[in-house]
Amino acid sequence: MTSLWGDVQIAPSYEPDTPAVLFQGDRLDLLRQIPDGHTKLVVTSPPYNIGKKYETKIDFDEYLKQQKETIGECVRTLAPDGSLCWQVGNHVASDGEIFPLDIFIYRICADLRLKLRNRIIWSFEHGLHCRRRFSGRYETILWFTKTDDYTFNLDPVRVPQKYPGKRHFKGPKAGQFSCNPLGKNPGDLWVIPNVKHNHIEKTIHPCQFPIELVERLVLSLTNEGDLVVDPYMGVGSTACAALLHHRRAAGAELQAGYVKIARHRAGLAWEGRLPRRPVGRPVYVPGPKDRVAQMPPELDLVRRSLRTTR
Ligand SMILES: C[S@@+](CC[C@H](N)C(=O)[O-])C[C@H]1O[C@@H](n2cnc3c(N)ncnc32)[C@H](O)[C@@H]1O
16 A cells, blocks of 8 residues: 555554554553653543443543553653643443543643643534433543643644634724634634544444544644554544644554554555545535425424423
């Protein structure tokens, strides 16, 4: 397999000059192979300890201890100008009480002397329908840096302005355009569809990242040739985003089936053939003529009868 960047090389264990290292095994066994200061960006979504098919639910304190071990080892590998982005939702206890994981992860990272730069809200429309609380439709990304001297490239991730023709209306710049022609800062509320059944990137993994989400982090927090690491890589979405933009990638995953898919996707990303949702495509809004967006008459009858009996 080749690309403009040369032949694809996907190594099974860490080699500093190999573009992609996709390791099958525990995250600490990969991280310990990476020398101090080699990583520019860590992006990951760990298991939430909620009993998904790829995890065994454990005591919450033990879970946090394991998260601390992973983050500590990530920080050791981080370059001084590097960043760590931990994407999490809620841990849900057996009685339904929720524990927003970012509250706990923040404390761990602050104790490791990382500095929080943004708490990004990732909002999406689809997911489980809850019966005894409002359905969860956002998760967070905690973006930390190791020092105050960190890489942040805003221009590659600017988004279109709402009013690009707006002008300064008073003062010395009166009459001149007030917007940056490259677009505006995307802000810290990101509306990006999550990968559900009809998504073009869907694999067998139940919780994969949309590639666009990682691309924004890769483009803004790294430069070409930098190393991007995902200690819980799943089907390799982080690696794909890194390779698409000529960064190096390393990831660890316990499940052999997911690693196989990650290697396949990384090869396609390298060749520019990976099926993916284009960056910046607006979220789909059904039109009035879409059949599934119309209330079927038989359901409408049920709805009316339920309303009158309330
Ligand atoms: C939330 S998923 C990450 C999905 C990923 N972001 C993607 O786009 O495919 C967490 C992954 O961590 C893996 N995992 C769990 N414990 C692990 C460990 N100790 N070392 C490496 N991977 C682990 C799980 O098998 C699961 O695929």
